[in-house]
Amino acid sequence: MLDTGRADNLPMTNERATALPAALALAAGLLVWLMVALTSARREAWDDPMYWWAAYPVCLVLAGLLAAAFPHRPWRWALLLFQGQFMAMVLLSGQIGSLWLPGLVMFAVLALPAMAVAHLAAKLAQYIERSGSSGS
Numbered sequence: 001m002l003d004t005g006r007a008d009n010l011p012m013t014n015e016r017a018t019a020l021p022a023a024l025a026l027a028a029g030l031l032v033w034l035m036v037a038l039t040s041a042r043r044e045a046w047d048d049p050m051y052w053w054a055a056y057p058v059c060l061v062l063a064g065l066l067a068a069a070f071p072h073r074p075w076r077w078a079l080l081l082f083q084g085q086f087m088a089m090v091l092l093s094g095q096i097g098s099l100w101l102p103g104l105v106m107f108a109v110l111a112l113p114a115m116a117v118a119h120l121a122a123k124l125a126q127y128i129e130r131s132g133s134s135g136s
Helices: 014-039 049-069 075-093 100-134
Strands: none
Touching: 014 049, 014 075, 049 075, 049 100, 075 100
16 A cells, blocks of 8 residues: 555645655755864865764665655756755855856765665565565
8 A cells, every 4th residue: 555644644745745855855964064063174075084983974864764764766856955055054154156067066966876876775665565565
């Protein structure tokens, strides 16, 4: 049976089904960047080693969890997770700056491994769901 997450058990609309994971991904990315940036003496979070050995792996896990929970086109959640970090970087600096396009591209490149993790997590979640429903 499809778990809709609603008490009335009606299926979610496509818009609602997309809005929730998109908002979660953006918020998670924003929070990850802010946590590193605000605890670091560096100008940007990715300049701190903690970003690479703690925050980036956390982002990979978050991408997998979002994809497992929302497996339809899971690459979107990974990409939005890193675009949320871009938003946090802009908010902290107070300006978008002249290097916004290379920064956006860099976040998209950083999202590639997370997209792969999301794809695998979504496939695994779908496999588990099919295995569980066929055994009932």
